[in-house]
Amino acid sequence: MSKRHAFFVSDGTGITAEALGLSLLSQFSHVTFERTTLPFIDSVDKAREATAQIDKAAQEGDGRPLVFDTIVDQGVRAELAKANAFFVDIFGTFLKPLEQELTTHSSYSVGKSHAISDRQAYKTRIDAVHFALDNDDGARTRHYDQADIILVGVSRSGKTPTSLYLALQYGLRAANYPLTEEDLDGETLPKVLKPYKSKIFGLLVDADRLAAIRNERMPGSKYASPRQCEIEVRAAQTIYKREHLPCMDVTELSVEEIASRIMQLTGIKRRLS
């Protein structure tokens, strides 16, 4: 296995450079990458420091470092370009062709993509986060009329992280409600959810996987036993089927994938862009 340094360099948070770089690097699974993110490189001086750091890494690894950068300012980019590295230069590559296509000049302004674009968007997002918190795990149900979606599922099926992700990423008001033993025994939807059927989305998870997750939390408990998990998962499935609820097996999915697929399946429109 060879080892290479990879740098994600940005004039903002570095989130985009990182996401893009990781997405490209994930295609080279037989190379080990030593990864470093350098955010807020927004001046020639900072670029000079970054260049020094990259050059230092160049002397260590098996080959020159890879640099994925989303720096807008041409002077800063030019300074960075002095580093002994292989560049995946997003703005350098795509801005000129885009300018030609749009027959207009870019504004070359820094760090725009994760900045607060407007107050309203900020408020939408923060409100969504607080909505998800206030309506987590069935804590309250009286605000379900304001929910964009209500996730249901057995304990530890991924409801909470998905709700929070939907709030943070898309500004959606996501409540979540656990299917309890009583609901599962009766194989019926909890009464409190019935008026909101059109907003409900059911999560399913493989019983063995669920048992493993629960075992981390309460080792050796009945709650974590494969048998109990299987009974609960089957009952949840029966409820979704009987009530004709949209649902999805999330066993092999990341939180991002669960969130995206739910939006695709339900057609819910994001409140943030």
Add this chain to the structure above:
Amino acid sequence: MSKRHAFFVSDGTGITAEALGLSLLSQFSHVTFERTTLPFIDSVDKAREATAQIDKAAQEGDGRPLVFDTIVDQGVRAELAKANAFFVDIFGTFLKPLEQELTTHSSYSVGKSHAISDRQAYKTRIDAVHFALDNDDGARTRHYDQADIILVGVSRSGKTPTSLYLALQYGLRAANYPLTEEDLDGETLPKVLKPYKSKIFGLLVDADRLAAIRNERMPGSKYASPRQCEIEVRAAQTIYKREHLPCMDVTELSVEEIASRIMQLTGIKRRLS
């Protein structure tokens, strides 16, 4: 103002294509973009549907649509390329040069970047989310020994969304603790926080902005009055200074920016990559 369609097309969640595309488009602030994300385009059939949708948009807008895609599979990409559009083709542009640089072939496997990479990473992340929830708003303090960071600040200064973002994005265990009237009156750090001084990070926010945020929640209250907000903000500032705590004004920052800057300022290492 001209108007153009912009499509973000991906074989996975579309998050990377979107982030990259928005980052490039934010440079063209005088053009209005009608944005559409097409996730999970992972077969030639789906690419054909996407192409039809893009071609339809081409007949509506002022000029052909822009397409930002992060599709790995060459057959799927070739199908998409038939659309009447301007392409920002990430993999097509950068994979070949990367293969040459790494003197190896890419695996051309689909949707890797936001998939669950391993069970341990999944667990780290979910645990971090539950940690943030359990330790939100000073609800519990007995787990602070396990915290990576403890955010402090006055009510509605952005502690909760930042904690959750640090958990979801970086797998960090972020607790948060509100500075209450008692702490602020005495201009001292709450006793319960004293043993954990090295983990504390203070948030500051402009008093007028704080008043506006609080007014949304409790219009006309003392809590939301400019005077009360100013008193609280000043007292928080005094505490941070007296206790030599790292702190930051977050008024103009997005949640992503706050999180990245905190990590940069404190040197805390992410638990997820």
